[in-house]
Amino acid sequence: MKLLYSVLSVVYVVTTSFYLSPSKKVEEIKISEGKKTEKIIEVKSTVKKVSSSEELYKSIAFDLGHELNFEVFSKALTGFENLKKSGLLNESSHLLTVCDFSMSSNTKRLWVIDLNDKKVLFNSLVAHGKNTGEEFATNFSNTDSSLQSSMGFYITDATYNGGNGYSLKLLGMDKGFNDAAYRRAIVMHGADYVSDEFAAAHKRIGRSWGCPAVPRSLTQPIINTIKGRNVLFIYYPDQNYLSKSEWLNRS
Incomplete structure (x- = not known):
């Protein structure tokens, strides 16, 4: 058992x-x-997810020490793409010109960028308006005879020879911020006061009557490159503008 x-x-x-x-x-x-x-x-x-604007930015061959700020580039690209979607640019448009007016006027704060070839065509000094500020830009206006620069997106138009020599007409695309530019004769032109020599003598480059003036030696090359319905963006970190610009806030 x-x-x-x-x-x-x-x-x-x-x-x-x-x-x-x-x-x-x-x-x-x-x-x-x-x-x-x-x-x-x-x-x-x-x-980390990398945005398309960041990928494009990293692929552009900026000169060392002369890089365009990424946030400024990203905003410029947003406006460029929205203007193109609206049919205001040609489908083949691939040039983007940016002026970063948050920077000292003694620095090369204008960039002309070829988005297709991913390279900087020009990096230059550029003047702001007489009543916009001294070395640094602080005040902007869309008003006649203000002698101030206007921030925002522009489309380049035709060229002409005027009192400042070879010049480029600009069409302001931001209502209330720069849409009076054509009437105010805000154009791109050359100026002797936009030079390193002038800056060394006066502690700043000279100032225009509101126009984005460039060095005489670069006037014709820059204007001939960007004329004919390309984008120019004048940036300044003004929250009122950044929150209201049609081209920065389209979904």
Whole structure:
């Protein structure tokens, strides 16, 4: 009888062990898979999404020490794309000119960028208006005879020869900010006071009557490159403008 109980006990232990083993293995597999999934999620969460504007910016060959600020570039590109979507630019348009008027006027704060070839065609000094500020721009206006610069997006138009020599007409596209530019005769032209020599003598370059004036030596090359319905963006970190510009805030 004792022998029978012993045999039954052994049988019970053996059968039970076979019964529990598969479930434990399944449980271990699930735990293992769960850990792998967690690791995969963790790795994915550490991968930073790169915007198309950031990818384009990083691919442009800016000269060392003369890079255009990324945030300014991103805003300029947004306006460029929205103007193109609105049919105000040719589909083939690929030139973007940016003036960063948050920078010192003694620095090269104008860039002409070829978005297709991803290269800077020009990086130059550019003047702001006489009543916009001294070395730094601080005040902007869309009013006649204010002698101030106007921030915002422009489309380049035709060229002509006037009192300041070879010049480029500009069409202001931001209502209330620069749309009076054509009437005010705000144009791109050359000026002797836009030079390193003038800045060295006066602690700043000269100032215009509101026009984005460039060095005489670069007047014709820059104007001939960007004329004929290309984008010029004059940037300044004015929150009122940044929040209201049609071209920065279109969905």
